[in-house]
Amino acid sequence: MDSVLTVEGLKTYFYTEAGVVRAVDDVSFSVKPGTIHALVGESGSGKTVTAQSILRIVPKPGRTVGGRIMFEDKNLLELGEKEMRRIRGRRISLIQQDPTATLDPMFTVQDQLVEAIMVTTELDREQAKRKARKLLEDVRIPGPENVLRSYPHQLSGGMRQRVAIARALAGDPKLLIADEPTTALDVTIQAQILELMRGLRDEYGLSIILITHDLGIVAQVADEVTVMYAGKVCESASVVDVFYSPLHPYTQALLLSVPRVDKRVKLRAIPGNIPDLVDPPKGCRFHPRCPYAVEKCSQEEPKLERADYMADHSGERSVYCHRFRELKLEVK
Amino acid sequence: MATQTVRRRSASQFAVALRRFRRSKAGLTGLGMLVFMSIVAALGPRIAPYNVNSNNLLLEGETDIAPTWLKPPLFHNWAFPFGTTVGGLDVFSGVLVSLHVDMIIGVGAALFAMALAILVGLVSGFYGRVVDTVLMRITELFIVFPALLFLLLLSRLLAGRLTGVETILFYIIIIGVFSWATNARLIRGEVLRVKSLEFIESEKALGASTSRIVFRHILPNVLAQVVVLTSFTVATSILTEVALFFLGFGSGNILSLGEIMYLNFPYMDVEWWSELFPGISVVILVLAFNLLGDGLSDALNPKLRE
Amino acid sequence: MPMNIWGYVVRRLLYIIPMVIGITAITFFTVFAAAGGNPVAIVEANDPELPQATVNALIAYLQLDKPVPIQYLNWLWNVVHLNFGVSIQSGRPVSDIIWSWAWTTVYLQLFALVVSVALAIPISVYAARRRNSAGDFVITGISVFGISAPVFWVGEMLIILFAYDLGVLPAGGAHSLNAVWPWSIGDYLAHLALPAAVIAYFNLGLYVRLLRSRLVEIFQSDYVMALRAMGTPERITVYKHALRNAITPVVTFVGLALGTSIAGAPVTETTFSWPGLGYEFVRAITNLDFPVILAIVFLISVMTMVSNIVVDILYVYIDPRVRVS
Numbered sequence: 001m002d003s004v005l006t007v008e009g010l011k012t013y014f015y016t017e018a019g020v021v022r023a024v025d026d027v028s029f030s031v032k033p034g035t036i037h038a039l040v041g042e043s044g045s046g047k048t049v050t051a052q053s054i055l056r057i058v059p060k061p062g063r064t065v066g067g068r069i070m071f072e073d074k075n076l077l078e079l080g081e082k083e084m085r086r087i088r089g090r091r092i093s094l095i096q097q098d099p100t101a102t103l104d105p106m107f108t109v110q111d112q113l114v115e116a117i118m119v120t121t122e123l124d125r126e127q128a129k130r131k132a133r134k135l136l137e138d139v140r141i142p143g144p145e146n147v148l149r150s151y152p153h154q155l156s157g158g159m160r161q162r163v164a165i166a167r168a169l170a171g172d173p174k175l176l177i178a179d180e181p182t183t184a185l186d187v188t189i190q191a192q193i194l195e196l197m198r199g200l201r202d203e204y205g206l207s208i209i210l211i212t213h214d215l216g217i218v219a220q221v222a223d224e225v226t227v228m229y230a231g232k233v234c235e236s237a238s239v240v241d242v243f244y245s246p247l248h249p250y251t252q253a254l255l256l257s258v259p260r261v262d263k264r265v266k267l268r269a270i271p272g273n274i275p276d277l278v279d280p281p282k283g284c285r286f287h288p289r290c291p292y293a294v295e296k297c298s299q300e301e302p303k304l305e306r307a308d309y310m311a312d313h314s315g316e317r318s319v320y321c322h323r324f325r326e327l328k329l330e331v332k
Numbered sequence: 333m334a335t336q337t338v339r340r341r342s343a344s345q346f347a348v349a350l351r352r353f354r355r356s357k358a359g360l361t362g363l364g365m366l367v368f369m370s371i372v373a374a375l376g377p378r379i380a381p382y383n384v385n386s387n388n389l390l391l392e393g394e395t396d397i398a399p400t401w402l403k404p405p406l407f408h409n410w411a412f413p414f415g416t417t418v419g420g421l422d423v424f425s426g427v428l429v430s431l432h433v434d435m436i437i438g439v440g441a442a443l444f445a446m447a448l449a450i451l452v453g454l455v456s457g458f459y460g461r462v463v464d465t466v467l468m469r470i471t472e473l474f475i476v477f478p479a480l481l482f483l484l485l486l487s488r489l490l491a492g493r494l495t496g497v498e499t500i501l502f503y504i505i506i507i508g509v510f511s512w513a514t515n516a517r518l519i520r521g522e523v524l525r526v527k528s529l530e531f532i533e534s535e536k537a538l539g540a541s542t543s544r545i546v547f548r549h550i551l552p553n554v555l556a557q558v559v560v561l562t563s564f565t566v567a568t569s570i571l572t573e574v575a576l577f578f579l580g581f582g583s584g585n586i587l588s589l590g591e592i593m594y595l596n597f598p599y600m601d602v603e604w605w606s607e608l609f610p611g612i613s614v615v616i617l618v619l620a621f622n623l624l625g626d627g628l629s630d631a632l633n634p635k636l637r638e
Numbered sequence: 639m640p641m642n643i644w645g646y647v648v649r650r651l652l653y654i655i656p657m658v659i660g661i662t663a664i665t666f667f668t669v670f671a672a673a674g675g676n677p678v679a680i681v682e683a684n685d686p687e688l689p690q691a692t693v694n695a696l697i698a699y700l701q702l703d704k705p706v707p708i709q710y711l712n713w714l715w716n717v718v719h720l721n722f723g724v725s726i727q728s729g730r731p732v733s734d735i736i737w738s739w740a741w742t743t744v745y746l747q748l749f750a751l752v753v754s755v756a757l758a759i760p761i762s763v764y765a766a767r768r769r770n771s772a773g774d775f776v777i778t779g780i781s782v783f784g785i786s787a788p789v790f791w792v793g794e795m796l797i798i799l800f801a802y803d804l805g806v807l808p809a810g811g812a813h814s815l816n817a818v819w820p821w822s823i824g825d826y827l828a829h830l831a832l833p834a835a836v837i838a839y840f841n842l843g844l845y846v847r848l849l850r851s852r853l854v855e856i857f858q859s860d861y862v863m864a865l866r867a868m869g870t871p872e873r874i875t876v877y878k879h880a881l882r883n884a885i886t887p888v889v890t891f892v893g894l895a896l897g898t899s900i901a902g903a904p905v906t907e908t909t910f911s912w913p914g915l916g917y918e919f920v921r922a923i924t925n926l927d928f929p930v931i932l933a934i935v936f937l938i939s940v941m942t943m944v945s946n947i948v949v950d951i952l953y954v955y956i957d958p959r960v961r962v963s
Contacts, residue, residue, distance in 0.1 A: 089868035093868070106958060476943055
């Protein structure tokens with residue numbers, strides 16, 4: 001199946017005074033069209049930096065130093081700034097975690113939407129105003145006139161996030177990257193936003209990369225998942241496969257550490273800490289915390305292994321673990 | 333959730349701040365300049381080559397001489413490195429001898445001002461309500477008060493009657509009285525911020541006995557900002573003090589950099605050295621405190637960088 | 639502007655009144671205290687040759703036979719009617735001369751303000767964008783030097799350089815003797831150049847430091863990242879969004895700095911022999927010319943407060959978050 005976005009061997013490093021932080025170190029995954037692809041991991045796993053790398057807005061002192069990002073038959077990492085600007089906002093959009101900080105407090109919603117529309121399309125101001133109203137309707141905001149006239153600080157968190165999503169859709173992008181869009185919101189609003197995303201996927205065929213650390217969200221809306229740890233990918237598969245038969249010990253640990261309402265399960269925290277990305281552990285980065293680690297794990301970094309035969313629906317999955325064939329990971 | 337950090341050595345707040353300070357170019361430069369000027373100021377009166385009593389005069393014929401090393405052969409004659417004035421003052425000696433006066437007044441006024449500012453800021457921020465309103469009104473009055481005008485007036489009316497040490501004390505007090513207000517407001521802001529931090533709530537929940545114990549929690553946190561403000565306040569105090577003397581409202585019985593510049597202002601068209609060198613000394617002094625303040629600010633309030 | 643802003647404006651304007659009363663009262667009582675209760679005596683001691691008529695006029699104006707608080711209220715009453723008394727030095731009514739002094743001070747300060755703000759913006763933007771570059775370093779260095787050097791000293795050095803050595807600019811005064819406004823505008827500008835440059839330089843240092851650091855913070859903010867992620871041209875991101883957000887604390891600061899600058903007029907004006915309120919103030923206190931002293935304190939206090947308020951209003955206008963519904 002054709003992918004809308006394929007990331008291959010992405011490497012983004014930060015050159016700081018404390019050393020080189022290997023925030024994203026050889027990350028690969030691909031996003032199928034019209035799906036919600038979740039990027040899951042703890043903070044510090046490199047999810048946000050991956051998103052920034054795709055759009056090429058990694059802040060200094062970071063730099064993407066390797067890999068390819070294929071989008072619409074082009075390698076984004078090879079494009080010049082001018083061409084990238086035609087991609088940003090127009091083909092690929094980003095929404096961020098904190099809806100308060102993502103909108104400029106000095107301008108009204110209409111100002112910002114119209115600006116976004118005029119930057120990403122050829123519409124004139126009058127047309128842009130009409131489109132702004134329509135966008136608000138698309139994100140299911142009732143009474144758009146009032147919201148258009150409002151300043152961000154006059155809106156609730158959920159409303160702001162919808163406006164942010166509307167703004168991201170201004171240029172009719174093919175791919176939306178949502179970086180922890182619901183983390184700053186409370187649960188009921190969260191559900192609405194996720195519902196909205198599902199709607200966008202179903203009605204408009206929008207592909208979404210959903211970055212999150214919350215497995216609950218992943219279970220609710222994602223079609224596929226890529227699990228990341230310390231700048232590396234652990235495994236990548238459909239949601240069903242990952243949740244019911246994970247192949248990587250870290251995934252298992254994550255699943256086991258999530259409290260469940262339906263069963264009495266012992267809550268198990270993952271022992272240890274995430275590694276220092278300046279000086280990561282040799283071999284597999286998870287091995288110090290992995291209950292199944294063997295000698296090889298501390299010597300060699302695991303390579304990409306295809307495990308399509310173990311995929312239920314989509315027929316595709318991959319994993320980065322030396323022992324995935326022998327381990328039978330349970331997640332009762 | 334574990335947050336990402338780059339692993340570091342020791343963790344004490346003070347050690348961390350110290351390390352950051354050591355990396356601050358501004359801070360180190362400022363500190364170096366300050367140390368240098370302090371040494372010069374302390375030794376000044378002793379190493380000054382010529383006597384500089386107010387009625388001093390050099391040997392006849394040695395008035396109004398340009399810096400001697402400027403005459404060819406360049407850099408050979410160091411008899412009067414900063415030149416001499418019409419009145420017979422060796423500018424170099426004058427600078428050496430008066431440096432400590434400016435430093436003492438500047439630092440003294442700043443310390444006095446900060447003491448007041450901390451008091452007002454803490455009380456106002458902590459107790460709130462009526463106390464806060466009243467204190468803030470008073471503070472505002474002092475902020476909008478045309479300080480320089482009033483200082484000039486006070487100096488004119490009172491300074492003539494004072495002797496040496498009293499004069500220094502006088503200036504410390506009056507300059508300090510007009511420097512505390514802005515700082516008080518800033519400190520109060522910081523106190524309010526700290527007050528709302530969670531750990532204060534938990535202290536209260538633990539039944540922290542009196543405000544005194546909470547003072548022990550709030551004050552250290554506010555201290556960082558206090559230190560930074562103090563350095564900058566010294567800088568502004570010195571500038572104020574030099575301006576006062578420059579306008580001729582010193583008491584006439586102590587020699588300071590501003591006083592030297594006042595005495596020679598009418599002759600500056602022909603005697604540029606008598607204004608240049610005292611001025612440069614002031615600049616170095618004030619710059620030192622400003623840079624130090626920047627360095628302290630970097631060390632204690634790191635900017636978001638990671 | 640929304641209605642509630644006018645309410646705010648009016649409240650702030652009314653606020654000036656108690657503040658000015660406070661300031662002038664403190665000044666008034668301090669003068670009397672320092673004069674040992676008898677200002678006339680020290681005036682006479684200062685200048686024994688003062689004509690009796692002048693002394694009498696002073697006594698009458700200040701109503702020295704009454705208790706001090708009454709004296710103050712009486713003075714306040716006079717001032718409200720714009721009666722500032724008679725100058726001891728010149729014998730002329732103060733209200734005749736004070737307005738031209740005030741105007742001279744004001745236009746110098748305003749000119750310097752405009753120059754410093756106009757320059758501060760592009761300089762700060764440049765420094766913030768090319769952070770830690772050589773250019774940024776130079777700018778930061780010049781800024782910190784600007785706030786560390788006494789204003790009058792910089793002025794002196796410039797006078798020595800441009801007036802005495804190069805002879806291209808005048809050494810002092812607001813205009814040449816035979817210059818007439820507005821035909822001799824060149825002359826006025828030539829005289830304005832140095833003092834305005836000096837005031838502007840000092841303030842520029844302050845503004846650039848603040849604005850640059852605000853901009854650096856803002857460039858790391860989420861909405862700037864969102865704008866970049868949308869492909870917004872950098873020009874719009876910086877000048878429309880970043881600057882507008884950065885400018886809010888700077889606006890307040892500019893107001894305060896203007897107030898301080900006005901109050902610091904004695905120093906700059908003396909250096910350049912600029913015939914404004916500050917210059918006259920220095921002369922007045924040398925001669926213990928109390929009516930003039932009080933009048934100038936009053937005027938400068940009012941001017942300082944007005945500039946603060948104008949700035950507060952600007953702030954409310956700029957930042958929508960502050961407009962309470």
